[in-house]
Amino acid sequence: MPATWIFLFVLALAVIGYVLGRRKAMASAGGDGRLMHSLPSYYGYNAALFVLVPALLVLGAWLVAQPMVIERSVQHMIPETAYETSGELSLIMSDVHRVASGLETAVTTGQITAPQLEAMQAGSTDVRGLLGSVGVAVGSDVDAVTLEAAKSYRARNATADTLRNIVVGLLALAGMALAVLRTDKDYRARNSVEKVVLALLILAASLAVLTTLGIVFSLLANTIQFFKLYPWTDFFFGTTWAPSFGGGSELGILPLFWGTFYISLIALAVAVPIGLFAAVYLSEYAPKSVRSFAKPLLEVLAGIPTIVYGLFALLTVGPMLLTAFGPDSVGWMSGGTAVMTAGLVMGIMLIPFVSSLSDDIINAVPQSMRDGSYGLGATKSETVKQVILPAALPGIVGAVLLAASRAIGETMIVVLGAGAAARLSMNPFEAMTTVTAKIVSQLTGDADFASPEALVAFALGMTLFVITLALNVFALWIVRKYREQYD
Amino acid sequence: MYDSPALENTVDTKDIKISANNVQVFYGETHAIKDVNVAIEDKTVTAFIGPSGCGKSTFLRCLNRMNDTIDICRVEGQILLDQEDIYDPRVDPVQLRAKVGMVFQKPNPFPKSIYDNVAYGPRIHGLAKNKADLDDIVERALRRGAIWNEVKDRLHAPGTGLSGGQQQRLCIARAVATEPEVLLMDEPCSALDPIATGQVEELIDELRTSYSVVIVTHSMQQAARVSQKTAFFHLGNLVEFGETSQIFTNPVDARTESYITGRIG
Numbered sequence: 001m002p003a004t005w006i007f008l009f010v011l012a013l014a015v016i017g018y019v020l021g022r023r024k025a026m027a028s029a030g031g032d033g034r035l036m037h038s039l040p041s042y043y044g045y046n047a048a049l050f051v052l053v054p055a056l057l058v059l060g061a062w063l064v065a066q067p068m069v070i071e072r073s074v075q076h077m078i079p080e081t082a083y084e085t086s087g088e089l090s091l092i093m094s095d096v097h098r099v100a101s102g103l104e105t106a107v108t109t110g111q112i113t114a115p116q117l118e119a120m121q122a123g124s125t126d127v128r129g130l131l132g133s134v135g136v137a138v139g140s141d142v143d144a145v146t147l148e149a150a151k152s153y154r155a156r157n158a159t160a161d162t163l164r165n166i167v168v169g170l171l172a173l174a175g176m177a178l179a180v181l182r183t184d185k186d187y188r189a190r191n192s193v194e195k196v197v198l199a200l201l202i203l204a205a206s207l208a209v210l211t212t213l214g215i216v217f218s219l220l221a222n223t224i225q226f227f228k229l230y231p232w233t234d235f236f237f238g239t240t241w242a243p244s245f246g247g248g249s250e251l252g253i254l255p256l257f258w259g260t261f262y263i264s265l266i267a268l269a270v271a272v273p274i275g276l277f278a279a280v281y282l283s284e285y286a287p288k289s290v291r292s293f294a295k296p297l298l299e300v301l302a303g304i305p306t307i308v309y310g311l312f313a314l315l316t317v318g319p320m321l322l323t324a325f326g327p328d329s330v331g332w333m334s335g336g337t338a339v340m341t342a343g344l345v346m347g348i349m350l351i352p353f354v355s356s357l358s359d360d361i362i363n364a365v366p367q368s369m370r371d372g373s374y375g376l377g378a379t380k381s382e383t384v385k386q387v388i389l390p391a392a393l394p395g396i397v398g399a400v401l402l403a404a405s406r407a408i409g410e411t412m413i414v415v416l417g418a419g420a421a422a423r424l425s426m427n428p429f430e431a432m433t434t435v436t437a438k439i440v441s442q443l444t445g446d447a448d449f450a451s452p453e454a455l456v457a458f459a460l461g462m463t464l465f466v467i468t469l470a471l472n473v474f475a476l477w478i479v480r481k482y483r484e485q486y487d
Numbered sequence: 488m489y490d491s492p493a494l495e496n497t498v499d500t501k502d503i504k505i506s507a508n509n510v511q512v513f514y515g516e517t518h519a520i521k522d523v524n525v526a527i528e529d530k531t532v533t534a535f536i537g538p539s540g541c542g543k544s545t546f547l548r549c550l551n552r553m554n555d556t557i558d559i560c561r562v563e564g565q566i567l568l569d570q571e572d573i574y575d576p577r578v579d580p581v582q583l584r585a586k587v588g589m590v591f592q593k594p595n596p597f598p599k600s601i602y603d604n605v606a607y608g609p610r611i612h613g614l615a616k617n618k619a620d621l622d623d624i625v626e627r628a629l630r631r632g633a634i635w636n637e638v639k640d641r642l643h644a645p646g647t648g649l650s651g652g653q654q655q656r657l658c659i660a661r662a663v664a665t666e667p668e669v670l671l672m673d674e675p676c677s678a679l680d681p682i683a684t685g686q687v688e689e690l691i692d693e694l695r696t697s698y699s700v701v702i703v704t705h706s707m708q709q710a711a712r713v714s715q716k717t718a719f720f721h722l723g724n725l726v727e728f729g730e731t732s733q734i735f736t737n738p739v740d741a742r743t744e745s746y747i748t749g750r751i752g
């Protein structure tokens with residue numbers, strides 16, 4: 001019986017538990033809801049949760065643990081003489097898995113019976129033919145070791161499955177019995193349900209935090225590995241980025257970091273004023289009719305995939321800038337890909353971000369603030385400048401920093417718009433590249449994950465992570481400082 | 488101390504500051520103010536009384552065009568300030584509001600320091616010649632708002648950090664700092680203790696020497712104490728308007744009498 005069935009069984013028990021719990025509570029109160037501690041449905045939910053929570057927790061843990069335990073015990077059956085490296089062992093084990101699943105199919109479809117399977121010998125039976133007939137193709141004849149391992153693998157799995165179903169089923173029944181027995185009109189079902197809700201919320205919150213930690217740790221190991229191979233001073237203070245997979249690369253982060261910073265700066269210089277003014281217009285000046293179509297229209301911009309913006313940079317903005325600043329005019333620009341191209345397009349991408357968030361924040365400023373200002377004879381723009389924007393500032397700072405994080409993390413527009421040359425230069429019309437674009441290029445292709453040229457990607461990622469984190473902390477600090485002053 | 492100064496102030500004929508003729512106000516389909524005619528005199532305190540929801544705030548907001556900020560609100564009829572129609576398209580509502588100041592029913596200090604709250608109006612209208620001048624204006628306004636002693640040591644603390652009653656007095660100070668010709672006050676004392684109320688009433692009495700004040704109040708005693716004229720609103724109608732002494736001692740309309748004696752409201 002696969003796990004789905006026992007899962008459905010537990011669900012069914014939960015429904016029964018709901019009905020029983022609710023009915024018992026009602027009965028003990030003589031059908032008068034006012035005598036009960038909680039609403040009738042709470043007794044039902046309480047019983048259902050007693051069934052579900054322990055049973056499903058155990059089921060989940062079991063599903064994770066069982067393959068690991070069985071895998072390990074079957075591995076011991078393979079004699080150490082049969083393989084030399086762990087790679088060979090895992091090849092043998094994948095054969096075992098395939099043979100085992102083939103045998104399982106053969107038994108369930110009735111090709112052979114269980115006792116026949118027990119008696120099967122590698123030499124005497126045509127195992128390969130049998131497996132072929134149930135749709136599992138095996139490269140060579142199945143040897144005795146593999147067949148024995150597969151048989152044992154199948155048998156252990158079957159036993160473990162049965163055991164699991166019994167344990168989970170009993171647990172669900174016990175939960176139901178306990179809950180229903182405890183139910184009477186004075187039982188505090190509402191509080192008990194509340195506790196489960198709290199636990200669920202904590203679980204969700206800690207999963208989010210744990211994932212973040214997990215991401216950091218997965219980067220950390222590789223980053224440390226990188227710094228063992230490459231001196232950190234050269235990484236952080238090196239001004240040349242010249243990886244060569246043959247060895248002797250120079251992996252200085254500064255040119256990449258400068259590229260990221262420069263492009264983000266231009267993007268924010270475009271997006272923040274335009275986005276903010278658009279938000280002020282939409283929330284303070286625009287008539288309802290304009291607002292109702294302009295706001296969704298602006299938000300459509302936010303839904304465009306960044307690769308499309310990248311194409312826009314490559315095909316439209318780059319050539320346009322080249323005609324304006326290229327060799328035919330002032331000669332500042334030598335090719336379409338440049339910091340300016342990527343920065344402008346990224347800025348356009350961020351406008352809806354800034355404007356939509358700021359618009360919401362400005363709308364949240366209470367009308368009484370506006371009334372107070374108008375009542376003193378202030379004009380619209382005075383009111384916006386002196387009352388509304390200061391009141392909305394913490395939120396707007398947040399919106400801008402969110403936009404900055406996106407700019408720092410953006411990759412596609414950089415690849416297509418800014419070029420791939422790592423360079424330290426002040427000229428915004430030169431091609432440059434960013435940290436994220438280089439992470440991609442260092443990890444694509446058949447890179448060997450042990451060389452510093454590939455591992456540097458993790459160090460870059462980690463640095464970027466730390467910088468974004470610092471940016472967010474800084475933003476929080478600004479917002480809090482401002483709040484203290486005004487709220 | 489406050490027993491009916493109105494009774495002693497026999498009002499001689501004064502100039503009409505604001506006159507409203509056949510004013511109707513609609514919120515969408517709701518007819519909130521029905522055909523109101525009223526003449527508000529200069530250098531006089533006029534009280535608007537009436538049960539909750541009868542349209543006192545609505546009518547008050549017509550007098551400085553604050554209703555313009557409400558989309559669904561529509562005002563008909565004529566309102567003259569110094570003989571000029573304030574709803575004339577040529578009139579700039581911003582200029583009008585500088586002349587006709589307002590204290591709102593709910594205190595609404597800006598999220599700025601106490602000083603900046605009061606200095607807001609003088610700054611945008613350029614009333615102060617220099618910093619010292621502005622300091623003077625702020626101090627005088629805070630004193631008139633009866634809050635100077637409480638805030639003089641923390642002028643740069645946020646105005647939103649004050650208590651509800653303090654905030655209301657700050658808003659009064661903010662409104663008088665711009666030196667309006669008419670001051671509209673919507674229940675300015677509803678969150679104040681008797682001492683602060685007394686101080687605000689003194690301020691109103693003092694303002695009367697140079698300005699015209701309109702005050703909405705739910706306190707009959709307050710209306711009797713501070714006002715010379717009283718208007719009684721009921722269900723959007725102006726039921727009775729006249730000398731405060733006459734309204735409180737000898738009302739003409741039966742509804743007015745029921746309200747001031749506490750039978751409707």
Ligand SMILES: Nc1ncnc2c1ncn2[C@@H]1O[C@H](COP(=O)(O)OP(=O)(O)OP(=O)(O)O)[C@@H](O)[C@H]1O
Nearest residue numbers: 514517519538539540541542543544545546557592
């Ligand atoms: N913004 C608005 N939109 C729609 N209707 C409104 C609005 N403001 C007021 N009204 C309606 O207009 C009528 C008069 O309201 P108003 O605020 O003028 O009463 P009020 O006399 O000031 O009452 P209170 O003493 O409770 O302050 C009420 O029926 C109210 O529901």
Ligand SMILES: [Mg+2]
Nearest residue numbers: 543544592673
């Ligand atoms: Mg009101």
